[in-house]
Each structure stands twice: as C-alpha cells, then as structure tokens.
Amino acid sequence: MRILLTGSSGWLGRFLAPMLRARGEEVVGLDVAPGAETDVIGSVADRPxxxxxxxxxRIEAVIHAGALHKPDIVRYPAQRFIEVNVTGTLNLLExxxxxxxxxxxxxxxxSxxxxxxxxxxxxxxxxxxxxAAGPLAPRNIYGVTKLTAEGLCRLFHRQHGLSSVVLxxxxxxxxxxxxxxxLPGENLKANEFLNRRLTVEDCARAHLAALDRARGLGFDLFVVSAPTPFDRSETAALKTDAAAVIARHFPQAPGLYAQRxxxxxxxxxxxxxxxRMERVLGFRCETDFAAILRALETGADMPFAHDPSYISPKER
Structure with a gap:
C-alpha cells in the first residue's frame, strides 16, 4: 500500500515511517523540512x-501527522495555524x-x-x-485548530463515507x-507515565493499529496514552496526596525514586x-509506569527518549 505520511521529518515521522516500511508498505514522506524519511518538501496547505x-x-492511504504544535504559538501567527492545521487537513481529506x-x-x-x-x-x-470528556474548550489556537480538523474528519466520514480514525x-x-x-526533565517524563505520556514508539504503533482498523471503524476517536494504573474512584486522593496513591499501587516506587x-x-x-483504545482499537502501549520502575530497579536506561537539545527540524 502506498501511504502518504505527513510530518515525516518530525519526531513521530522518523519512527513511524520505518515501521510502515518494515511491514511492506510504500511510504511517501511529506514535510516542510528535509529529513531521512521525507521524499517531498512542502506544506499540506499547498493544495496544488x-x-x-x-x-x-498514486497514494492509497493517508497518515496525517504533520502540524504546527503548541510550542509553535510563540513562533507563528494564528493564521498560520489555520492554514496548516485546518486548511491542510481539508486539502488532504478532499x-x-x-x-x-x-x-x-x-x-x-x-491538549x-x-x-x-x-x-x-x-x-x-x-x-x-x-x-467522552466535554464540553471541549481548547485554551489556545493549537487546540482550536486541531479540534476543528477532527471535525472535518468526522464530517467527511458522515457525508462521504471516508473511514477516518482520530488519535x-x-x-x-x-x-x-x-x-x-x-523537576528535572527525565524525572518529570517518568512521572507522566502515570497519567499523561507515552513513548514515541508506542505512538507510532498506535498509528499502525488505526490504519489497520480504519475500514471496520468508519469514524472513531481514541485517547492514546500509556495505561494509567489509577481508577476514577481515586481522583480526590490523587489531587491531595498522589504519592500515597502511587505507593499503594507500586510499593517499591518511593524507594526506587529515592535511590535515583x-x-x-x-x-x-x-x-x-x-x-477504550485497548478495548475497541485493540492496542495497548507497551511502556507504562511499571516499565519505568523496572528500569530503575535494574539500572537499565529509561524506556523513553529524553533529549533537552532536541529542536524540531522545521526550526533548524
């Protein structure tokens, strides 16, 4: 299958493209910046x-991972977010x-x-x-444009039958x-595997699962994150004494953290x-907070990437 992958020079694209090729797909990478996985330099906002x-x-499927992101708010005007995140998505859908x-x-x-x-x-x-969370009220232009783009995917399925999966x-x-x-960056990232982070490898694998299941799903939308160990009944305790809740789930965590x-x-x-991603899409992230603790216990490298010097290719 010939797949157009937008954002192919970005952090996700550099992991997703090799995974697609490894299973026999033909990948055409599109990005505004050159990169090892990019075949076409240009913007999704350029309809011609x-x-x-x-x-x-002869593109047969699209994985649209290219976008302006939250850190770009300080670098680009709101109009550019609309051109890339909204008009670019519309161009690809059409x-x-x-x-x-x-x-x-x-x-x-x-976000x-x-x-x-x-x-x-x-x-x-x-x-x-x-x-099911809502009503949604994004707090910045990034969130507003991504929510609008989601709406376009939903609309094209409803009006035209185009199978679309939103991650x-x-x-x-x-x-x-x-x-x-x-907190130091690596410590912060490790903590976030409890409630709001995943590895880039798991993110790429989720896209493969979405591509495989799109036909049967029609339109669907999934939160993609490492599985949380918590339960809804613990939300009040998480707010007032998260460390105690974590220790109940992972008694070894306080000692391992103290050693580090x-x-x-x-x-x-x-x-x-x-x-719901696990239940309906059939995908579960491989790396969770338990994996973080295993790495601490064995002295292995952290199972996630931490690079304070990373700069998006489009900004280089």
Whole structure:
C-alpha cells in the first residue's frame, strides 16, 4: 500500500515511517523540512502540491501527522495555524476522497481537551479525561485548530463515507517541557507515565493499529496514552496526596525514586484514560509506569527518549 505520511521529518515521522516500511508498505514522506524519511518538501496547505503528490505517487492511504504544535504559538501567527492545521487537513481529506480512499488516520492531541480551568487544576479532584470528556474548550489556537480538523474528519466520514480514525495523542516529545520546570526533565517524563505520556514508539504503533482498523471503524476517536494504573474512584486522593496513591499501587516506587534522587508527584490534576483504545482499537502501549520502575530497579536506561537539545527540524 502506498501511504502518504505527513510530518515525516518530525519526531513521530522518523519512527513511524520505518515501521510502515518494515511491514511492506510504500511510504511517501511529506514535510516542510528535509529529513531521512521525507521524499517531498512542502506544506499540506499547498493544495496544488498535494494534488501532484497524490497523482505522481498514486497514494492509497493517508497518515496525517504533520502540524504546527503548541510550542509553535510563540513562533507563528494564528493564521498560520489555520492554514496548516485546518486548511491542510481539508486539502488532504478532499484529495483522499477524490482518490477513492477508504482509510485516513489523523494525529490529534489531548491538549485540545484541556480548558484553562482544567489546566489551572483548581478543583478538589483530578479531572478524568477520556473520549467522552466535554464540553471541549481548547485554551489556545493549537487546540482550536486541531479540534476543528477532527471535525472535518468526522464530517467527511458522515457525508462521504471516508473511514477516518482520530488519535488524540498524549505527550511523547523528547525535549524539555516549555512550561513545567519544577523537576528535572527525565524525572518529570517518568512521572507522566502515570497519567499523561507515552513513548514515541508506542505512538507510532498506535498509528499502525488505526490504519489497520480504519475500514471496520468508519469514524472513531481514541485517547492514546500509556495505561494509567489509577481508577476514577481515586481522583480526590490523587489531587491531595498522589504519592500515597502511587505507593499503594507500586510499593517499591518511593524507594526506587529515592535511590535515583527523584521525586514522585505530590498532586495529580488530570488523568488520561486510554482504556477504550485497548478495548475497541485493540492496542495497548507497551511502556507504562511499571516499565519505568523496572528500569530503575535494574539500572537499565529509561524506556523513553529524553533529549533537552532536541529542536524540531522545521526550526533548524
């Protein structure tokens, strides 16, 4: 199958493209920046370019992972987010429809589920976030445009029958957090496997699962994150004494963290629940918080990427 992969030079693309090829797919990478997995340099906002790519490469399916992201808000105006994240998605959907496609996978984000109220974490309990969470009120242009693009995928299925799977991915970036700096970056990432992170490898594997299941699903949407060990009944305790809740699930965690000089979270304000992804899509992330603890126990490298020097290829 000839698959158009947008965002092929990005962090996800460099892992996803080899996985696709390893199982026999022909990958055509499209990105605004050059890269080892990129065949065509250009923007999804350029409709004539998209039409040429579909015609020249006889594209049969699309994985749309290219976008402007939250850190780009300080670098690009709002109009550019609309051009890339909304118009670019529309261009790809229309081209896929014209080509008679029966599968379209869209990389979205859990960020669009976070209103300013949720981000402020002022409530008495952690907020439980799954596919039914709402009403959605994205707090920035990134979230607004990604939510709009999700709506386009849903619309094209409803009006035209194009099978579309939307993956709301949690955090998998390798660089330092651009807003949280209370803990060292590797410690922070390890903690987030409790409630809001996955590895880039698992993120890529989720896209393969979505591609395989798209025909049978028609349209569907999934939260993609490492499985949380927590239960909805623990949300109040997670907010007031997260370390105690973690210790109940993982009695070895406090000691292993102390040996590393790390700190467990004292309060958790939100939890992403990916149970439906496992139940309906048939995919479960391989790396979870238990894997973090096994690495600490054995002295192995952390099973996730941490690179404070990472810079997006488009910004180099």
């Amino acid at each position: 370019l998209i039409d040429r790519v579909f015609a020249d490469h 081209a896929a429809l014209a080509a008679g496609h029966d599968r379209f996978v869209f990389t979205s984000t859990t 669009l589920m976070i209103s300013q109220v949720i981000r402020d974490e002022a409530g008495p309990a952690a907020v439980w976030l799954d596919e 709301r991915t949690a955090r998998f970036f390798p660089e330092e957090d651009d807003t949280l700096d209370q 000089g790390w700190a467990l979270p004292t309060s958790i304000g939100r939890v992403y629940d990916s149970a």
